[in-house]
Amino acid sequence: MKTFARWVLAGAMVFxxxxxxxxxxxxxxxxxxxxxTETLPIDKDGVVVASGAVEIMLGAALVLFPKDRPRVGAILAAFFIAIFPGNIAQYLDKRDGFGLDTDAKRLVRLVFQPVLVAWAWWSTRP
Structure with a gap:
């Protein structure tokens, strides 16, 4: 079950x-x-591109480096935690994206983030 969950997560990350x-x-x-973008010398597109590259690398690492699986899982869980403020900002600022065009939908997205953290952690533990 963990292997299947890890592969699904890896595919989702790469996608x-x-x-x-x-x-x-x-x-x-x-x-x-x-x-x-107010604090760092990078625009929103640069942040999106950089985070996309990180997601591809983490997704690939989940399946390509079995000896490092617990470490990759911990890094992925930390990544999900690190991007959580973006989800909170989307909710608080009422920004539409991905069909999240109501407060209720954006709130559901917030609730789902801890599930991703747990999924990354659980699926990579020995």
Whole structure:
């Protein structure tokens, strides 16, 4: 069961990462908090591209490096925690993206983030 869950997560990460780079770049920009671009010398598109590349690498690492699986899982869980403020900003600022066009839908997205953290952690533990 863990192997299946890990492969599904890996596929989802690679798919999400590729979508960051191509067809969903604008949509993902809705999740980048203004504080990031006000503080760092990077624009929202740069954040989206960088996070997409990280997602592709983490997804691939889940299946390509079995000896490092617990470490990759911990990094992926930390990544999900690190991007959570973007989801909160999307909710608080009422930014539409990915069909999240109501407060209720954006709130459900917030609830789902801890599930991703748990999934990454559980599926990579020995």
């Amino acid at each position: 999400a990462g590729v979508s960051h780079l191509f067809w969903a770049r604008k949509e993902f920009q809705a999740q980048v908090p203004d504080l990031i």
